[in-house]
Amino acid sequence: MKTRRFxxxxxxxxxxxxxxxxxxxxxxxxxxxxxxxxKRPKIALIVKSLANEFFSTMTAGAEKHQVExxxxxxxxxxxxxxxxxxxxxxxxxxxxxxxxxQAIVIAPADSKALIPALRRAREAGVVVINIxxxxxxxxxxxxxxxxxxxxxxxxxxxxxxxxxxxxRLKNGDQVAILEGIRTSFNGQQRKLGFEDAVSAAGxxxxxxxxxxxxxxxxxxxTASILQANPDVKAxxxxxxxxxxxxxxxxxxxxxxxxxxVVGFDNIQAVQVAMKEGAILATADQHGDQLAVYGIEYxxxxxxxxxxxxxxxxxxxxxxxxxxxx
Numbered sequence: 001m002k003t004r005r006f007x008x009x010x011x012x013x014x015x016x017x018x019x020x021x022x023x024x025x026x027x028x029x030x031x032x033x034x035x036x037x038x039k040r041p042k043i044a045l046i047v048k049s050l051a052n053e054f055f056s057t058m059t060a061g062a063e064k065h066q067v068e069x070x071x072x073x074x075x076x077x078x079x080x081x082x083x084x085x086x087x088x089x090x091x092x093x094x095x096x097x098x099x100x101x102q103a104i105v106i107a108p109a110d111s112k113a114l115i116p117a118l119r120r121a122r123e124a125g126v127v128v129i130n131i132x133x134x135x136x137x138x139x140x141x142x143x144x145x146x147x148x149x150x151x152x153x154x155x156x157x158x159x160x161x162x163x164x165x166x167x168r169l170k171n172g173d174q175v176a177i178l179e180g181i182r183t184s185f186n187g188q189q190r191k192l193g194f195e196d197a198v199s200a201a202g203x204x205x206x207x208x209x210x211x212x213x214x215x216x217x218x219x220x221x222t223a224s225i226l227q228a229n230p231d232v233k234a235x236x237x238x239x240x241x242x243x244x245x246x247x248x249x250x251x252x253x254x255x256x257x258x259x260x261v262v263g264f265d266n267i268q269a270v271q272v273a274m275k276e277g278a279i280l281a282t283a284d285q286h287g288d289q290l291a292v293y294g295i296e297y298x299x300x301x302x303x304x305x306x307x308x309x310x311x312x313x314x315x316x317x318x319x320x321x322x323x324x325x
Contacts, residue, residue, distance in 0.1 A: 041102035041302055042074045045291050046092050047132075048109045050079035052213070052241055053267040054287050055107070058132075061288030062295060073299060076101065083181065083213050086113045093117040097124050102302055105294035107132035111185040112139045119145050127301050131294040134185040149311045150294045154189035154264075155196070157283040157316035158238070161262045162197025164281045164318060165234055168260065171202035176225045178218050178237040178246060179210040187213075190238040190264055198236075206232060211242045218245025226253050233259060240265040240282055247278045266319045274321050285316045 045062050047055040059077050066075040076096065080088045089109050094117060096104055104126055108114040115135055118128050122145060130149045140147060169175070177194055180187025191208065198205055206229045211218035222235055222245060235250070237243035243263030250259045256278065263270055266284035273279040293314050301307060317323075 040071065040073055041299075042076060042100065043103045043105060043295055043298055044076045044078060044096040044099075044101045045295070046089065046096065046104060046106040047077075047079040047291070048089075048107055049081065049083040049213075051081065052083070053269060054240065054265045055079060057267065057287045058107070058291045062291040065292045065295060073295070075295075080109065083109050086110050090114060090117045093121055097121050097126055101126060103127040103129065103298035105129045105131055105291060105298055107291075108135060109133075110181070110183050111136040112183060115139050115143055115145065118147060119143050122147075127298050129294040129298045129301075131290055132186060134189075136185065146309060148297065148309050150297055150314060151186075151290065152285040152314050152316035154186045154285075154316070155193040157285060157318075158190040158193025158264060159196045160193075160316075160318040161264060161281050161283050162194045162236060163200070164320065165236065165260060165262050166197050166201035166203060168280070169201065169203060169233055172204060173233045174204050174206045174229060174231050175234040175236055176206055176222075176229065176232055177208040178221065178235060178242045179208060180213045180238045180242075182210050187238050194236045194238075211237075211245065213239050213241055215241045215245040215248075218242035219249045220245075222246040222249035223253065226250070226255065226259070234280075235259060235261045237261065237263045239263060240267045240270040243279055243282070244269060244273065247273060251278075271319075271324055274319075274324060277321075281318060281320045283316055284319045286314065290314065 045059065047058055050056055062075060078092045086109055093104065104121055111133060121128055128147050130147045131151050134149045135147055175198060177191055179191050207225045209221050211221050218237065225232060226249065235246040237246055240263040243261050246261050250256055260280045262280050263282040265287060266282045270279055270282050297312060
């Protein structure tokens with residue numbers, strides 16, 4: 001009997017010892033996995049319409065950066081079909097938080113509507129970086145939320161383009177402005193930049209209408225502007241997609257040699273149109289690098305949680321046919 005009890009005790013001891021080692025091994029593995037997750041965080045890039053060449057260029061630049069730095073982070077790219085689909089972009093923010101990302105880099109479709117979702121993300125411990133379209137400062141203050149903006153001075157960029165156009169016009173000439181979505185801060189700033197140049201040159205804005213960043217709508221609105229204002233000399237579009245819509249309407253009206261067009265973004269299609277003489281100038285905010293700037297800042301804040309959080313201004317340059325050569 002004593003021999004049996006002794007043997008049983010030894011067996012149980014060995015079993016507990018094995019289980020303890022296995023538990024310790026499992027704990028060590030889990031700890032290693034957690035450290036690896038911190039070392040290689042998941043970053044979500046959320047942009048506006050992927051149908052817009054500017055944002056497809058932006059995501060391609062981000063994906064290239066991730067491949068070159070794949071040991072540093074994972075990248076999840078998301079976008080909406082239509083730049084007006086605010087509810088879907090809000091849902092994407094919530095989905096990325098639920099997916100356990102450590103950071104969100106977002107080009108918000110609206111400067112106000114996305115802020116409550118981003119507040120929820122911050123409360124969940126997610127680093128949030130705002131790119132492209134600045135979030136509304138007053139709403140951020142109301143929500144007691146601080147989100148750094150990484151992007152260009154849109155007003156200054158549009159002013160450069162407007163000044164280049166104005167140098168080819170004379171005092172009193174009529175121009176029209178195609179605005180973006182009016183609740184978007186970058187659209188507001190670009191319009192102001194165009195107006196700064198118009199005012200300084202003594203030009204006259206005969207129409208300012210929102211084409212909501214869309215090519216088709218810009219085509220329709222430009223056709224209407226040309227019909228109502230036969231003396232208009234130029235169309236100033238707050239993005240290149242709308243500039244393409246404008247030149248289509250101008251061509252249809254047979255006014256290619258009489259009405260100039262400028263845009264903002266420097267997408268490939270506009271570079272082609274510029275070489276053909278259909279578009280005079282645009283602004284380059286380096287879309288292929290804009291998300292990369294945001295990602296690099298997110299990585300810095302993840303690595304240095306106590307670092308000062310502040311806005312970062314990125315370059316914006318005037319692009320003309322001469323600069324494309």
